[in-house]
Amino acid sequence: MLLAHESDTIAAIATPIGEGGISVLRLSGPRAFEIADKGFRGGQKLSECAHLTARVGKFEDEGGRTIDQVVALVFRNPNSYTGEDVVELSCHGGMLVTRTLLETLLRFGARQADPGEFTKRAFLNGKIDLAQAEAVADLIHARSAAAYRSSLHQLQGSLSQQINRIKDHLMDALGLLELELDFAEEGYEFIDKEKVRAEIDKAVQQIDRLIDSYRVGRVYREGVKIVLAGAPNVGKSSLLNALLEENRAIVTDIPGTTRDIIEENLSIGGILFTITDTAGIREATDLVEREGIRRTEEKVATGDIVLFLVDASEPVSAEQIEQAKDISRKVKQRGGTCILVLNKIDLGVNMDPWVKRTDDLAGIPAISISAKTHSGLDVLKNEILQVVLQGGGMYQDGAVVVTNTRHHSALMRSKEGLIKALDSLSQGLTGEFIALDLRSALDSISEISGSVTTDDILNRIFARFCIGK
Ligand SMILES: Nc1nc2c(ncn2[C@@H]2O[C@H](COP(=O)(O)OP(=O)(O)OP(=O)(O)O)[C@@H](O)[C@H]2O)c(=O)[nH]1
Ligand SMILES: [Mg+2]
Incomplete structure (x- = not known):
């Protein structure tokens, strides 16, 4: 062509x-x-x-x-x-x-x-094929080791092979249906429905696995947003610096030090994070600080993971507990996670008050750290990784991860077609109907490797590249 x-x-x-x-x-x-x-x-x-x-x-x-x-x-x-x-x-x-x-x-x-x-x-x-071509762009844009490994894997054809296996099942199912169509005129009605169903089921299972992997895949491509939030002076900027291992944000003992949003990239376990330090939340009279707090609230609303910090050396207030619960609820509603971070444990504080309140905090994970001595940071990082990968599983060499929105939507459409085909099968509709749905599912999935494609799709894909590639 x-x-x-x-x-x-x-x-x-x-x-x-x-x-x-x-x-x-x-x-x-x-x-x-x-x-x-x-x-x-x-x-x-x-x-x-x-x-x-x-x-x-x-x-x-x-x-x-x-x-x-x-x-x-x-x-x-x-x-x-x-x-x-x-x-x-x-x-x-x-x-x-x-x-x-x-x-x-x-x-x-x-x-x-x-x-x-x-x-x-x-x-x-x-x-x-097209999936490999897109992997080239992903490889160039990769911002984390995990994203890099998964696009290299895709470039070597891993996703395409998986797609071909799914297509094989669909072709087999279509073959069985066509057999029926060929013989229908001669009065035979011998479609082996169970065989057709088994092939479609296998395809759906494999598509589901790829769709599931997309959650991890998005993380590889775009990174995970972590937002640090809490009252002034609890140590948010200190934690940012500790995680980045550099003195990025100004730290003082004056409450209200951070006023603007600070955003940095950070890699934990090969996964890319953008971490945001915010202005401490309190009733502010100062116009600049008020604007800072407004921006904090906006940022908290976009975080995949919100680290709500408290100064554990201070007595626990009912207000802090309420604030933690409120933030956690809001974050959860969006599908994110809130982690309660009890900071300044180096001051030799008694954690009992917090531990006793864990019932109140119903299900909010709590981690004790010291941003000053870095104690507990590894536990916190681990918890963050667990949150990101929960259910999805860590990227393993050999695992196929769907990272691309276009692939994800093609898989979803293909699955829709297959569910319809299974319905038609259950309702006892004739092979022709089922074949129609199967073909449309096959077309959708073929868009991934590019055996079925349009100029429009091609133009959009290649516009993402740099000149010279
Ligand atoms: N002992 C001890 N002091 C800490 C720790 N973390 C932060 N601090 C101190 O607490 C004070 C406030 O720290 P910041 O990191 O500026 O706090 P913040 O939450 O960013 O404060 P705002 O920007 O004002 O909202 C500073 O004096 C830090 O040195 C810790 O783990 N242990
Ligand atoms: Mg600060």
Whole structure:
């Protein structure tokens, strides 16, 4: 399936813009060698080089002026990333050198590549399927070790294999139904309903597993939002600093020190978190502080995990308990989790008052720590990890995790079709009806690997890429 514009040759800078040791430019398309040869002077024409040849030479513009010393790498179709003829030129990594080289290639007949166009060509030429192409973008955007591992896994085809297994079950079920259709005219009514149902059931189970994994998958991609909240001076900023292992936020013994929201990234157990320090919640008279508190409330409302801090060296007040319960209830309503953090245990306080109130706190997990001595931090981190992964299971090598919204929605639609098919089966409808639902379920799931796709889907997917990929 070669679209019209696939006959042109595209060029782009593949490395980040800026100064570096080297920059790499990529050329891909039927005229890649011809265009590179217009400027490359390295003793042998690139068009005559074998696949995987590296040659050192000069690159000249049309006036014979040397732009730079380059290394040219030759990839011959179909054994390149895109499946087309590809030349990669490594030049010295200055912005001016790189831009000049690119502009020269464009004047020699190449077209500036769109974002993701190299990967799109790889997909269109059958080098990778759509799920793998998307994994390339995820890999580049990965912000945590877990996200990186799962996209690498997907790039190697793990999700596609899983999808193919599901498709096999659906094809088998369709095959059985078609058998019935073929023989219906001859008066047979011998569809083996139980076999059809068994195949569909297996497909639904496998789809369910993938849908479940999406919860963990979202966490890998977007990170989990942790919000620190509590009264002034309880040690929120101290905890932020302790978790980040740097003095990011100002800490003083003056209540109301933090006024604006502070947001930082943090990795715990290979999972990405954004952690937000907020202004302490109290009745404020000062306009600036009041605005800070308003923002705190807004932030608390978006946290996946809210750490509600109290100063455990102070006597417990009924108000604090009420506040903890109130926040926990609100957070829970949104599907989040509130953890009560009893801070300043280094002051040798008696925890009994808090422990005695745990009945009041009905089900809010409580962890004692000292932001000052860091004691209890590991327990807290562990609790946070447990919350994130509860039910979903930690990412294990070999496990397929759905991280992509598009895949998730295709799986949901496919499941809908299958549930309908099972209904029709129970109602004793004819094979034709059931086959219709099965086919639509098959189409939905095929969108993931891209065997069924539309230009619109493709455009949206590849727009996420950087230029040069
Ligand atoms: N002994 C002890 N002191 C702590 C601990 N955590 C924080 N503090 C002290 O408590 C005071 C307030 O700490 P902050 O981290 O600024 O408190 P905060 O909750 O951010 O306060 P606001 O920004 O005003 O809302 C500072 O003097 C800290 O040194 C702790 O675990 N033990
Ligand atoms: Mg603070």
